[in-house]
Amino acid sequence: MILHPAVIANVVASLIVSGALVYAAVYGIQILRRWDLQSGDEYQLVLERRTYLISTILTFACGLELMSLFLYVFTANNLCPLFVGAMCAAGTLNVNPYGYPTLVLKIIGFILAGLWLILNHADNQAYDYPLIKKKYLLLALLVPFSVLETSLQGAFFLNLKANVITSCCGSLFSTEQVKGVGSELAALPIVPMMWTFYCGMGCLMASGIHFYRKGKGGYVYSTMTFVMFGVSIASIISFISIYIYELPTHHCPFCIVMEEYGYIGYALYIPLFGAVVTGMGIGVLMPFQDITSLRGVIPGLIRKLTLTSLTLYAAFMAIVLYKIATSTLVL
Amino acid sequence: MNVRKVFNSGKPSEFSALNGIDLRISANQVTVLVGPSGCGKTTLLTIIGCMARPSAGRVRLGDREITSLPERFLTEIRRSTFGFIFQQPNLIKGLSALENVMLPAYPLGGRRALLKDKAIRSLDALGLAEKALSKVEWLSGGEAQRVAIVRALINDPSVVIADEPTAHLDRTLSHRFLEIVERFKAEGKTVLITSHDPLVYESRVVDRVVKLRDGRLEAEA
Amino acid sequence: MRAWIEKQRYLMDFTLSSLLRRKVKNLSLLLLYTLIVFILASAMFFTDSIKKEASLILHGSPEIIVQKVRAGRHELFPIRQIDRLKTIRGVASVEGRLWGYYFDPDVGANYTFLVPTAGSASVTPHNASTDVVGGEGDESAGAAVPSTEPLYRVNLDTLKSGTAVIGHGMARLRHAGTGDVMAFRAFDGTSMNFRIADTFSSKSELVSADLIVVTEVDFRRLFGIPVDVVTDVVLSVNNPREISTVATKVAKVLPDARPITRDEVLRTYDSIFNWRGGMMLVLLSAAVLAFVIFAWDKASGLSAGEKWEIGVLKAIGWETADIIQMKFWEGAVVSLTAFFTGAIVAYLHVFLLSSVVFEPALKGWSTLYPQFQLTPFVNAAELTTLFVLTVVPYTTATIVPIWRAATLDPDTAMRRVGE
Numbered sequence: 004m005i006l007h008p009a010v011i012a013n014v015v016a017s018l019i020v021s022g023a024l025v026y027a028a029v030y031g032i033q034i035l036r037r038w039d040l041q042s043g044d045e046y047q048l049v050l051e052r053r054t055y056l057i058s059t060i061l062t063f064a065c066g067l068e069l070m071s072l073f074l075y076v077f078t079a080n081n082l083c084p085l086f087v088g089a090m091c092a093a094g095t096l097n098v099n100p101y102g103y104p105t106l107v108l109k110i111i112g113f114i115l116a117g118l119w120l121i122l123n124h125a126d127n128q129a130y131d132y133p134l135i136k137k138k139y140l141l142l143a144l145l146v147p148f149s150v151l152e153t154s155l156q157g158a159f160f161l162n163l164k165a166n167v168i169t170s171c172c173g174s175l176f177s178t179e180q181v182k183g184v185g186s187e188l189a190a191l192p193i194v195p196m197m198w199t200f201y202c203g204m205g206c207l208m209a210s211g212i213h214f215y216r217k218g219k220g221g222y223v224y225s226t227m228t229f230v231m232f233g234v235s236i237a238s239i240i241s242f243i244s245i246y247i248y249e250l251p252t253h254h255c256p257f258c259i260v261m262e263e264y265g266y267i268g269y270a271l272y273i274p275l276f277g278a279v280v281t282g283m284g285i286g287v288l289m290p291f292q293d294i295t296s297l298r299g300v301i302p303g304l305i306r307k308l309t310l311t312s313l314t315l316y317a318a319f320m321a322i323v324l325y326k327i328a329t330s331t332l333v334l
Numbered sequence: 335m336n337v338r339k340v341f342n343s344g345k346p347s348e349f350s351a352l353n354g355i356d357l358r359i360s361a362n363q364v365t366v367l368v369g370p371s372g373c374g375k376t377t378l379l380t381i382i383g384c385m386a387r388p389s390a391g392r393v394r395l396g397d398r399e400i401t402s403l404p405e406r407f408l409t410e411i412r413r414s415t416f417g418f419i420f421q422q423p424n425l426i427k428g429l430s431a432l433e434n435v436m437l438p439a440y441p442l443g444g445r446r447a448l449l450k451d452k453a454i455r456s457l458d459a460l461g462l463a464e465k466a467l468s469k470v471e472w473l474s475g476g477e478a479q480r481v482a483i484v485r486a487l488i489n490d491p492s493v494v495i496a497d498e499p500t501a502h503l504d505r506t507l508s509h510r511f512l513e514i515v516e517r518f519k520a521e522g523k524t525v526l527i528t529s530h531d532p533l534v535y536e537s538r539v540v541d542r543v544v545k546l547r548d549g550r551l552e553a554e555a
Numbered sequence: 556m557r558a559w560i561e562k563q564r565y566l567m568d569f570t571l572s573s574l575l576r577r578k579v580k581n582l583s584l585l586l587l588y589t590l591i592v593f594i595l596a597s598a599m600f601f602t603d604s605i606k607k608e609a610s611l612i613l614h615g616s617p618e619i620i621v622q623k624v625r626a627g628r629h630e631l632f633p634i635r636q637i638d639r640l641k642t643i644r645g646v647a648s649v650e651g652r653l654w655g656y657y658f659d660p661d662v663g664a665n666y667t668f669l670v671p672t673a674g675s676a677s678v679t680p681h682n683a684s685t686d687v688v689g690g691e692g693d694e695s696a697g698a699a700v701p702s703t704e705p706l707y708r709v710n711l712d713t714l715k716s717g718t719a720v721i722g723h724g725m726a727r728l729r730h731a732g733t734g735d736v737m738a739f740r741a742f743d744g745t746s747m748n749f750r751i752a753d754t755f756s757s758k759s760e761l762v763s764a765d766l767i768v769v770t771e772v773d774f775r776r777l778f779g780i781p782v783d784v785v786t787d788v789v790l791s792v793n794n795p796r797e798i799s800t801v802a803t804k805v806a807k808v809l810p811d812a813r814p815i816t817r818d819e820v821l822r823t824y825d826s827i828f829n830w831r832g833g834m835m836l837v838l839l840s841a842a843v844l845a846f847v848i849f850a851w852d853k854a855s856g857l858s859a860g861e862k863w864e865i866g867v868l869k870a871i872g873w874e875t876a877d878i879i880q881m882k883f884w885e886g887a888v889v890s891l892t893a894f895f896t897g898a899i900v901a902y903l904h905v906f907l908l909s910s911v912v913f914e915p916a917l918k919g920w921s922t923l924y925p926q927f928q929l930t931p932f933v934n935a936a937e938l939t940t941l942f943v944l945t946v947v948p949y950t951t952a953t954i955v956p957i958w959r960a961a962t963l964d965p966d967t968a969m970r971r972v973g974e
Binding site for chain 2 (some may be wrong): 131
């Protein structure tokens with residue numbers, strides 16, 4: 004365990020997120036079991052009021068999850084001087100096997116919480132709570148992820164031991180360094196990745212615009228946003244990062260959020276995360292289009308989501324192209 | 335406009351404020367609910383005004399069943415359909431009369447300039463134009479009451495609900511209030527008043543008097 | 556969208572006026588909140604920037620330091636072994652250094668004596684951060700290694716036998732200036748006088764506060780060190796990637812020596828300061844907790860007036876979600892005000908006032924404090940950490956009370972005066 008302020012902040016943030024989610028889920032389960040809209044019973048009124056509490060908590064948890072995602076990367080980056088061979092966050096996360104799973108769970112947690120909020124938003128527009136059961140099932144699904152994330156993160160930080168000089172020997176770690184953990188993530192070959200990325204983005208834009216205009220192919224577009232999220236992350240590692248660092252060998256998805264690179268990473272990741280949540284939200288809402296009370300709500304909402312995710316992807320793309328165009332690196 | 339109200343049993347927790355009330359309130363009329371204290375007038379008003387849901391029974395607004403609507407929809411209906419005037423002016427201290435009047439429109443998010451304009455015009459209509467910017471605690475009782483009336487009307491409700499509006503007013507002010515009620519009626523609004531003030535229920539503007547006792551309808555005058 | 560923005564503006568307006576209406580109640584919360592942010596921020600800014608400072612300085616230090624070790628204790632390094640180190644591939648240069656500590660019983664302070672290396676006119680300052688680290692025990696003092704970065708230069712011509720160049724900290728402590736004479740007790744009990752030829756610029760004070768630079772001859776006489784040994788040896792390596800390989804080879808060539816690489820020193824410094832900052836936060840967590848309870852209490856203990864106000868708002872058409880949003884803005888206004896005020900005041904405190912409040916706790920124990928101005932250094936990671944440690948707990952504590960308040964019955968307003 005390294006007692007660094009940022010480590011404490013991470014632990015606090017995760018504990019709060021999962022604590023809040025567990026708290027919300029307990030009430031969510033009560034709602035699942037006792038919900039009866041027809042009843043004017045006192046208890047039903049209490050449950051209905053609780054839905055406000057739960058959506059407030061989820062909004063808070065979703066925001067905090069996003070913040071903790073960045074905080075986690077910051078922390079990993081801050082701690083890297085403590086480990087032999089770690090040049091940046093990528094190396095720190097590799098110090099023990101819990102680092103990367105935690106990161107992945109944080110991303111999943113954020114996306115699920117975002118989808119929950121979209122579902123909740125749709126549900127709140129209808130007069131008979133048509134999605135209430137689905138909504139709270141999703142919440143129940145979200146909780147294990149969050150608890151697992153908190154435990155993995157705990158394990159990650161508890162198992163961090165700095166390679167410091169001890170009284171008997173200074174150089175022991177250094178001899179191990181040759182085989183030490185590498186900072187670089189395995190990067191996919193650049194040229195095929197570029198083709199995949201540009202073509203994928205082209206398809207995504209085309210299907211999005213098609214869906215927005217004609218209202219057809221919603222599932223295709225929604226799936227595309229998800230696939231392209233993965234492709235975009237892989238592309239950042241594979242070739243976008245090297246244009247930003249202007250170093251053909253530095254494939255790191257983390258350093259770009261640091262001040263050395265003008266925090267450009269935020270401009271890339273925030274639109275990307277926003278785009279995947281709104282894009283996947285379309286797929287989540289599509290099956291409920293035919294529910295009577297949602298008929299007037301969902302199409303408009305889906306259009307808004309489509310437009311938002313398209314805009315965010317376009318913004319992401321624009322920043323990528325701008326960075327590539329202004330980079331001094333020529334491949 | 336047609337408000338219909340069937341109500342079968344009261345709140346089970348403590349006492350039954352209302353027991354099996356079947357009431358239909360016609361549009362564009364002035365109806366007065368009378369009865370002694372504790373007879374359930376206010377409870378009935380809160381149910382009609384979508385502030386509370388009945389424990390059992392059905393409430394219909396026009397031809398829409400609103401009993402089991404979630405709170406947020408009840409609120410929506412409430413703010414577009416009903417304007418409330420309470421026993422007390424219930425103005426928020428520290429704010430100006432104008433701001434108080436604008437409050438009910440805040441959640442709607444309309445354009446500020448338009449809203450302000452409308453609020454000033456409505457204040458003017460009740461002779462409060464020069465008081466618009468003064469804080470409400472500086473207003474006299476009658477002025478405060480009129481500000482509360484303007485506030486009730488800011489979202490153009492079709493029904494005005496007043497709970498004991500004259501309880502804290504003297505004779506002259508009560509008469510002024512009834513004049514205002516008459517104006518509402520002329521504008522085609524439905525008015526529902528609870529009162530045990532003879533000045534009110536004996537007034538000529540009133541179309542119908544409903545008597546309540548122990549949570550039941552008594553007889554109609 | 557437009558309506559949404561307009562609505563938020565209305566809600567904010569209302570929030571601001573309602574905050575101002577309850578000045579006294581909110582002011583105490585705001586003050587306490589700001590204080591908490593200020594304390595945490597000061598602790599964090601201080602440790603982080605001192606860490607940054609140390610790492611900047613160490614960056615110019617030699618790649619590898621080789622110490623002689625016997626029975627686990629640091630020993631003097633025989634000069635004749637230096638040539639064997641020169642034969643290692645990848646080593647650019649090898650230099651012996653002479654430095655040591657001198658305890659001055661009059662003022663109760665430790666000084667660092669240093670002999671400028673022959674190779675360059677620039678002086679390799681011994682790190683005053685030994686005292687910054689303070690009390691880590693004898694061995695980890697090995698971490699406090701002299702660096703070769705020419706933070707300041709000493710004109711070697713002015714440094715003659717019998718003269719010394721001293722750091723500002725010492726000059727302050729002994730009330731001595733250029734031209735004065737300082738007396739030291741040599742290893743054999745005799746007294747040695749040094750005339751002060753010069754003092755170091757105060758800019759380099761973090762590393763030079765306790766420093767005395769003397770000639771080699773004087774140094775050996777003062778401490779009784781034979782001519783065939785030096786304190787330790789520094790190696791510079793051309794290719795940074797080979798540092799660890801070279802270190803391994805050194806350990807092979809001289810089995811009784813321990814090579815310490817620059818990275819290891821950096822790591823150790825980082826750990827120490829991380830630990831200090833963390834420890835400080837753990838101690839402060841009680842304060843944060845107390846504050847959170849206070850915030851919870853404030854948020855749930857609504858006065859009758861506030862409850863009534865919420866009841867009226869709901870009665871005239873505000874929805875539960877509107878009240879929650881309004882309360883959210885209230886929290887945001889309070890939190891952001893406290894957060895930025897606290898952070899800015901802490902910034903001024905640390906970087907302009909040299910953290911008068913926490914200095915002793917964070918720098919460590921020493922008689923000879925370097926007086927220095929930290930280079931302002933704050934980044935997004937620090938601010939995010941601070942945010943998570945202050946605003947997030949506050950918000951968490953207020954969610955449930957806010958919801959409770961927002962779900963008050965709208966007919967409370969009508970019920971206040973009975974039927």
